[in-house]
Structures are given as C-alpha cells and as structure tokens.
Amino acid sequence: MKSRIQRIFAHAPEGLESIVLFNAEAPHLDHAFFYATDLVQGGLFEGGMAVLRNDGSCTILTNELEEQSARRAKEAEVLVFHNRQERNELLSKAIGGASKVGFNARETVYSNVVGLREALPGAEWVDVGSAVMQARMVKDRIEVARIRKAARIASKVADKIPQMLAEGMTESQLSAEMNAAMQRGGAAGPSFTTIVAFGENAAEPHYAPQQRKLQKNDYVLCDFGAQFDLYASDITRTYVFGKASAKQREVYDIVRRAQQVGFDLCKAGASCKEVHDKVAEVIDRTKYKGRFIHSTGHSLGLQVHDGGRIATTSDQTLEAGMVFTVEPGIYVPGWGGVRIEDDVLITKNGCEQLTTSTRDLLEVALPKPMPKAKPAKAQRPTKRKR
Amino acid sequence: MKSRIQRIFAHAPEGLESIVLFNAEAPHLDHAFFYATDLVQGGLFEGGMAVLRNDGSCTILTNELEEQSARRAKEAEVLVFHNRQERNELLSKAIGGASKVGFNARETVYSNVVGLREALPGAEWVDVGSAVMQARMVKDRIEVARIRKAARIASKVADKIPQMLAEGMTESQLSAEMNAAMQRGGAAGPSFTTIVAFGENAAEPHYAPQQRKLQKNDYVLCDFGAQFDLYASDITRTYVFGKASAKQREVYDIVRRAQQVGFDLCKAGASCKEVHDKVAEVIDRTKYKGRFIHSTGHSLGLQVHDGGRIATTSDQTLEAGMVFTVEPGIYVPGWGGVRIEDDVLITKNGCEQLTTSTRDLLEVALPKPMPKAKPAKAQRPTKRKR
Numbered sequence: 001m002k003s004r005i006q007r008i009f010a011h012a013p014e015g016l017e018s019i020v021l022f023n024a025e026a027p028h029l030d031h032a033f034f035y036a037t038d039l040v041q042g043g044l045f046e047g048g049m050a051v052l053r054n055d056g057s058c059t060i061l062t063n064e065l066e067e068q069s070a071r072r073a074k075e076a077e078v079l080v081f082h083n084r085q086e087r088n089e090l091l092s093k094a095i096g097g098a099s100k101v102g103f104n105a106r107e108t109v110y111s112n113v114v115g116l117r118e119a120l121p122g123a124e125w126v127d128v129g130s131a132v133m134q135a136r137m138v139k140d141r142i143e144v145a146r147i148r149k150a151a152r153i154a155s156k157v158a159d160k161i162p163q164m165l166a167e168g169m170t171e172s173q174l175s176a177e178m179n180a181a182m183q184r185g186g187a188a189g190p191s192f193t194t195i196v197a198f199g200e201n202a203a204e205p206h207y208a209p210q211q212r213k214l215q216k217n218d219y220v221l222c223d224f225g226a227q228f229d230l231y232a233s234d235i236t237r238t239y240v241f242g243k244a245s246a247k248q249r250e251v252y253d254i255v256r257r258a259q260q261v262g263f264d265l266c267k268a269g270a271s272c273k274e275v276h277d278k279v280a281e282v283i284d285r286t287k288y289k290g291r292f293i294h295s296t297g298h299s300l301g302l303q304v305h306d307g308g309r310i311a312t313t314s315d316q317t318l319e320a321g322m323v324f325t326v327e328p329g330i331y332v333p334g335w336g337g338v339r340i341e342d343d344v345l346i347t348k349n350g351c352e353q354l355t356t357s358t359r360d361l362l363e364v365a366l367p368k369p370m371p372k373a374k375p376a377k378a379q380r381p382t383k384r385k386r
Numbered sequence: 387m388k389s390r391i392q393r394i395f396a397h398a399p400e401g402l403e404s405i406v407l408f409n410a411e412a413p414h415l416d417h418a419f420f421y422a423t424d425l426v427q428g429g430l431f432e433g434g435m436a437v438l439r440n441d442g443s444c445t446i447l448t449n450e451l452e453e454q455s456a457r458r459a460k461e462a463e464v465l466v467f468h469n470r471q472e473r474n475e476l477l478s479k480a481i482g483g484a485s486k487v488g489f490n491a492r493e494t495v496y497s498n499v500v501g502l503r504e505a506l507p508g509a510e511w512v513d514v515g516s517a518v519m520q521a522r523m524v525k526d527r528i529e530v531a532r533i534r535k536a537a538r539i540a541s542k543v544a545d546k547i548p549q550m551l552a553e554g555m556t557e558s559q560l561s562a563e564m565n566a567a568m569q570r571g572g573a574a575g576p577s578f579t580t581i582v583a584f585g586e587n588a589a590e591p592h593y594a595p596q597q598r599k600l601q602k603n604d605y606v607l608c609d610f611g612a613q614f615d616l617y618a619s620d621i622t623r624t625y626v627f628g629k630a631s632a633k634q635r636e637v638y639d640i641v642r643r644a645q646q647v648g649f650d651l652c653k654a655g656a657s658c659k660e661v662h663d664k665v666a667e668v669i670d671r672t673k674y675k676g677r678f679i680h681s682t683g684h685s686l687g688l689q690v691h692d693g694g695r696i697a698t699t700s701d702q703t704l705e706a707g708m709v710f711t712v713e714p715g716i717y718v719p720g721w722g723g724v725r726i727e728d729d730v731l732i733t734k735n736g737c738e739q740l741t742t743s744t745r746d747l748l749e750v751a752l753p754k755p756m757p758k759a760k761p762a763k764a765q766r767p768t769k770r771k772r
Binding site for chain 2: 024025026027028029041042043044046064065066068069083103105106107108109110111113114127129172173175176177179180183184186188189190192193194203204205206207208209210293294303304305313333
C-alpha cells in the first residue's frame with residue numbers, strides 16, 4: 001500500500017530511506033506489517049519481515065509456508081527464505097546499502113531488534129514507532145469501511161443481547177452466544193476477549209466472564225467488539241435484567257450524560273485532554289466523584305488500543321479520519337457499575353457514531369411466572385423478549 | 387507461584403537476584419507474567435509489571451484499573467501506581483538495589499526495555515528469555531490439567547464437525563459454529579484463529595477461513611484449539627465431504643502413518659531433530675517427497691507456539707512434562723492437503739495423547755437426494771450424520 005508507506009515516511013525523521021517491520025511469534029506480530037502490506041485476508045507471517053522504502057515500495061520476506069498468502073499483497077515484491085541465513089541475505093539485499101534504517105520499537109520484541117543488528121551490523125537503527133502510530137491514527141477510506149463494518153456487526157449483536165438473557169445463565173454462556181452471533185454476522189471473531197459482567201462484577205472494568213449466574217435486577221455489562229479484515233470495533237452496553245432501581249437508573253443517566261458531552265466535543269481540532277476533562281467533570285460533579293477511573297477513549301484500528309488516548313495526560317489533537325471510542329463509566333466496588341461505549345469517526349465539524357445500538361437504558365422484562373399447572377416449563381430458562 | 391519463579395531462576399545465569407516482566411499494550415503481553423503470577427482468570431495488565439526474586443517471591447505493579455484482578459494472585463505483593471513516575475519509583479523499591487536485573491527479550495517490546503533502562507539507570511540488564519522458555523516448557527500439574535481440559539474441549543468439537551457440514555456452507559460459517567461449540571464446551575474462546583480450508587485451500591497450512599463454499603468430495607481441513615484458563619490446545623482433523631477418492635485416501639494414509647511414527651518416538655530423552663527427521667522420512671519415501679513443508683510439532687502452553695519445536699533444526703531433547711503437537715501434513719498446491727495434529731504429554735516411557743478424537747479418515751455421508759415431490763426441503767441444506 002504505497003499511500004500508507006508514504007504516510008509513515010512523512011512522519012519519520014527526514015532522510016530515512018528504509019524501515020524494517022519484523023514479526024516474532026504470535027501474538028507478537030507488528031500491526032504495522034499488516035498496515036503497510038494490507039495482508040488482512042489470512043497469514044500470520046511469524047518471523048516474516050516487510051522492508052518499506054521512502055518511494056512507497058515494499059519487499060516482503062516470508063518463509064515458504066506463507067508464500068501463497070504473501071503473494072496476495074498488491075504492489076509488493078515477495079521473497080521466500082528457507083532459514084535465518086537466507087533471510088538475512090535477502091534483508092541485506094532489500095535494504096540495498098541504506099545506512100540509516102527505521103524499526104518499530106513499540107511492536108518489535110527486543111530479541112528481534114538484536115537479530116536485526118546482527119543481520120545488518122553497519123546500519124544505524126532509528127525508532128519510528130511514533131511515526132507509525134501517527135500514520136495509523138488517521139484512517140484511509142478502506143480502513144474506515146472495515147471499521148464501519150466491524151462496528152455494524154457489533155451493533156447488531158448489542159441489539160440482540162436483551163433477547164439472549166435468561167435467569168441463571170452464566171457470564172461465560174452469554175459471552176459464547178455473543179461471540180457466535182458476531183461470527184455469524186460476518187466477523188472473523190471477537191476483536192478482544194468479550195467482557196460480560198453481571199451484578200457486582202460490573203464494578204471491574206477489565207473483568208473476564210466467569211461462572212456468576214444472572215439474577216433478577218442485575219446489571220449486565222457487555223464490552224465486546226468484532227474483528228473484520230483485522231480491523232476492530234469496540235462497544236459497551238449496560239442493561240438491567242428486570243426493572244432498574246432508582247440508583248441503577250441514576251448511575252446510568254450520569255454516564256449517558258457524560259458520554260453525550262464527549263460526542264458533542266469530539267471533532268477535528270479538539271484537544272483529547274479537554275474532551276476527557278469535560279467528560280470526567282460530568283461525573284465528578286455528582287456523588288460518584290472519583291468513580292470514573294479510566295480514560296474516556298482510545299484510538300481504534302488494527303489494534304483495539306491503536307495509539308492515541310482521550311485522557312487527561314494526552315497531548316493529542318483530534319483530526320478528521322481518526323476513530324476513537326467514547327466510553328465513560330462509573331464503578332462502585334461491591335455494588336456494580338455502568339459503562340457506555342461507542343466508536344466515533346472524527347470529522348471536520350463533529351463526529352459520526354459508527355456503533356448505532358440504542359443508548360437508552362434497556363430494562364429486560366422478566367418472564368411472567370408460569371401457571372403452577374406446568375411446573376416443568378417454568379423451571380426451564382427460556383429466552384425472553386423485551 | 388513460588389515454584390515456577392524458582393524454576394525460572396534455576397535456568398537463569400547464576401547470581402541473578404531479580405527479573406522484571408513488563409507488559410506493553412495487548413497483544414504485546416509477556417506470557418511469562420501470567421506464568422509467574424498464575425493470573426489466568428482475567429485481567430490484561432497492560433503496562434503492568436511483575437518483579438520476581440530468586441527466593442521465589444513476587445511483586446506485581448498494576449494500575450488501579452486492574453487492582454482487584456491483581457489481588458487474585460496468591461503469594462504475591464500487589465502495588466498500585468497512578469502514573470509512570472509512581473510506577474518507576476515502585477519498581478525501584480521492589481528491585482531493592484539489585485545491580486543485575488533479568489528481562490524477557492523474547493516477549494518484551496523494545497520500547498519497554500528502553501523504559502526499564504530509564505527507570506533503573508544503574509542496573510545491568512540480562513536477557514533471561516531462554517531461562518523463561520526452558521522453565522515454561524516443562525509443565526507442572528496445574529498446567530497439565532488446564533491443557534488437558536483445553537484438549538478435551540477441542541476433541542469433543544472435532545467429533546461433532548462431521549455433523550456440522552452441509553453442502554454450500556462457507557469456511558467462515560463452519561469456523562463460527564466450531565468456535566461457538568468450543569465456548570459452549572467451556573473454552574474462554576479459540577486459542578488462535580480457527581483454520582477451516584475446503585478443497586484446494588487445504589494446501590495452504592496457515593489459511594484463514596474465507597467464503598469458499600463446501601462442495602461434494604472436498605477435503606475439509608480444520609485446525610483449531612480451545613483456550614482454557616489461558617492455556618491452549620491445538621488439533622487438526624481432515625475429513626472428506628463425500629467418498630474419498632483413491633488419491634485422497636492415499637495422502638491421508640501416508641500422513642497418518644507419519645504421525646504414528648511421531649507418537650512412537652516421542653518420549654523423555656528423545657531428540658526433537660530425530661523425531662522430525664523420522665516423521666519426514668515417511669513422507670519423503672513416497673511420491674509426495676518435499677510436500678511436508680513445516681516442522682513436525684511445537685511446544686504448547688500459554689502460547690500456541692510455546693518455545694521448542696520438533697524440527698530438523700532443533701537441538702531440544704524431550705523431557706517428561708513437556709507438551710508438544712505432532713502434526714505432519716502433505717500439501718499439493720492447487721489440489722489440496724491433509725494435516726493430522728494431536729497434542730501429546732511427554733512421559734518417561736512414551737507419550738500420552740491429550741486430544742482423543744478418532745484419527746480414522748472420516749468420509750462424511752452425503753444426504754440422499756430427496757424425492758422430487760418435496761423440492762422445498764431438498765433445497766435447504768440440512769445437517770447430516772455420518
């Protein structure tokens with residue numbers, strides 16, 4: 001992808017002629033490898049490399065196991081190696097005597113950098129991690145289409161969750177059904193481990209689904225995303241299984257107001273720090289002050305956390321074409337929590353919400369007690385419609 | 387986990403007092419962090435650290451977002467930081483003036499190593515990647531139980547695949563059903579992206595499922611695994627959708643014989659190189675010489691590729707407690723391929739197969755043509771039993 005490679009070089013130190021992206025064993029693959037080559041239709045390329053040049057050209061070095069996959073890359077030369085020595089010789093040839101070579105320190109394991117230094121002992125190595133991140137933050141048309149599709153798949157699943165809920169089901173069971181629904185909807189899989197937290201577990205932002213069973217009046221917090229052509233979506237919805245208590249509704253409404261402030265502020269030119277501070281202020285002006293314990297959002301793309309953050313420590317300015325999550329939350333240990341998360345595409349004058357499920361508080365109607373004459377059916381958990 | 391930490395130090399250079407494991411953003415997490423802390427029940431710990439000491443003790447540094455998750459670690463001290471400076475101060479305290487500090491170069495991104503050097507400018511940094519790998523290769527009782535469970539879940543799904551097949555279904559659809567079945571069976575999810583390859587696509591070992599539709603007499607190659615408490619299984623079965631042709635059966639039988647040679651040779655004391663060479667010989671003595679284009683197997687654990695390999699380039703010797711895949715294959719570009727893969731626990735006198743689905747060639751019976759009077763039903767793909 002000539003245009004993406006040129007974007008990276010535009011952010012890199014002047015005079016740099018080549019950049020080497022070097023994958024280790026999965027999961028330690030460099031997302032920049034997939035960004036630059038656009039090899040999103042399969043292949044791990046463990047131990048593989050991409051050599052990028054400042055004219056936008058690219059050479060892919062792969063073992064023979066993935067030669068067929070690598071040849072799907074448009075506009076790239078593909079060279080096949082059978083062992084480390086061959087790879088180093090091909091690398092040296094592909095670099096073509098450039099004395100200054102870039103590498104991505106944020107996604108290359110240390111031992112691979114040692115390997116590069118041994119392969120090209122004469123080269124001066126320059127970290128281009130920041131350039132790679134800046135290039136990847138602003139999405140091109142193809143990337144936006146993929147994230148949009150991933151967001152649509154996740155939104156449709158969010159719409160269906162109320163109908164999946166049944167008293168006594170476990171967090172793990174719900175997450176299994178959500179993942180299956182995403183894949184049936186066209187996702188390659190979840191973009192990260194699906195979070196399902198019932199009741200008091202909703203107080204833990206990075207909770208993983210366990211065997212906790214769904215009870216009447218529980219919060220149901222679901223944080224999940226679809227992966228489509230390697231691109232991620234990321235959405236959170238919090239439901240109430242039954243009628244919301246006054247406190248459950250109060251917490252929900254505050255989070256929703258905070259998120260709306262985020263939507264209103266997100267546009268090209270806005271400061272990420274300011275967006276976060278204003279969102280946090282909504283929560284910190286209530287009695288839940290201090291209960292919003294993470295940043296407002298993160299950049300989304302090939303990684304779920306794809307670079308920038310909407311946080312008080314951020315010096316990032318939003319630009320048109322960036323995709324961020326907006327996800328305030330309130331967490332009350334031992335009681336529960338609410339998070340509402342959507343993905344937005346930053347535009348010149350505002351932002352477009354890519355995830356489209358309703359943000360109204362959904363209270364999932366409990367089934368009416370069955371007549372006593374039919375005890376067998378009453379005991380079986382059934383799917384409910386709201 | 388005192389015993390695991392002591393195992394790492396037993397393989398590390400003498401005199402080393404501490405080791406720092408430092409996670410970056412997911413997926414660039416250090417599996418050794420999860421090995422040493424046994425934090426397998428949730429939590430990403432991005433930006434988190436584990437400081438291991440040669441007395442087997444451990445200090446976990448985490449942000450407040452994951453404090454609750456971190457406190458699940460038995461025998462470990464948990465310290466909470468709110469920003470980078472605080473983390474560096476806590477790190478310095480936890481290291482306690484040790485002058486030589488270990489780090490895992492194979493799973494720490496370069497920029498994090500730079501961060502460590504800045505945090506502890508006086509320390510000498512020693513790569514303990516090889517010690518970590520050697521320690522992790524021999525599984526303890528708890529780890530074997532998790533892999534056994536992950537293998538059981540995947541085996542049950544392999545048994546059900548013939549009943550999932552229907553003419554016209556896509557590779558993606560089958561992979562969705564397989565993933566759902568694994569999660570319903572107790573898996574946290576797939577341990578890697580499920581490979582489903584129909585017909586000629588089975589010739590590509592690292593293929594990702596696409597929209598290719600299942601046709602009569604296709605090979606159906608399924609390579610997948612379950613993740614259970616962060617531990618992986620990895621199994622491949624190749625079916626024929628219909629009656630196998632003579633060539634399909636011939637290729638299958640050769641691969642099966644090669645795998646049996648692998649099973650027969652795997653035991654404590656065996657050389658990985660020798661096992662691979664003998665397995666490859668079975669294939670290379672046939673007309674499919676040169677069509678087995680990868681190594682015979684890999685170590686399995688927290689990573690799907692967890693360190694050692696059964697390969698001609700390996701100098702590893704098998705030890706009791708190691709878990710390896712045995713997975714020969716034959717790949718004929720443009721025609722198709724067969725791989726059969728099982729997970730084995732190395733024992734003193736042989737190996738135990740943890741994946742237990744049949745390795746007989748399964749020819750999936752096609753449905754009989756429906757009577758013409760009922761065209762509507764005949765058009766609908768139905769599930770078939772063998």
